Amino acid sequence: MTYNKLEDSQLLVLLSQKNERAFDIVFEKYRHKIYTFSVSILHEPALAQDVVQDVMIKLWQMEERLLEVKNLDQWLRVMTRNRTIDILRSKKHMSDQLSYFSCEEQLRDNTTQEQILYKDLQHILNRAIAGLPIQQQRVYQLIEVEGFNNKEVANELGLTPATVQTHLKLARRKLRAYLLKYSDKTICLLLLLFI
Secondary structure, three states: OOOOOHHHHHHHHHHOOOHHHHHHHHHHHHHHOOOOOOOHOOOOHHHHHHHHHHHHHHHHOOOOHHHHHOHHHHHHHHHHHHHHHHHHHHHOOOOOOHHHHHHHHHHHHHHHHHHHHHHHHHHHHHHHHHHOHHHHHHHHHHHHHHOOOOOHHHHHHHOOOEEEEHHHHHHHHHHHHHHHHHHHHHHHHHHHOOO
C-alpha cells in the first residue's frame, strides 16, 4: 500500500486502527503547519515543538473517535489553536506568579528604612496627583496607573485622543515640578516612573 497517496479520510481510518505508518505520514504532512502556527503566536521554538508533540499525541490517542473527524486539516488547526492558547494562559499565570513572588522577595529583602522611604515617596506622589485638575488626574490614573492607552481613555472619558495626550503632557509636567520640590527623595521615584 502506498501511504503517501492516501487521502486524509483514509489515513484517519488507518490511524483509528493504530497504524504507525499512517501516523508517520500525517505527522510529516502536518507538523510544519502546526509548528509554524504555534511559533508565530508563542515566539518560542521549544514551546511550538511541544505543541506539535501534544497535538500529535492527542491525535494518536483518539483511536475510534478519529472516524468522527470529517476534516483532518481543520481538526488539527483547532487542536493546535487550543493547545497554543492553553500554553499562553499557563505562561501568563506563571509570569504573574513569578512577578508576585519577585515583589514579595524584594519587599522582604528591603530594609525597614527602604520601606519607609518607599511609603514616603508613594505618599508624595499621591499628593502630587491629588493636586492635579480632575481631568488630568483621570487621564494620568487611567494611562499611567491602570495601563490604558490613549484611544481607550479617549473613549472612556468622551475626549479626543489629542485632548487626552494634552492632559497627560500637562499632568506629567505638573507632577515633575511638584516632585522636584522633594528632589532628595524623588530622584529615584522619577527614574522609576519615567516622568
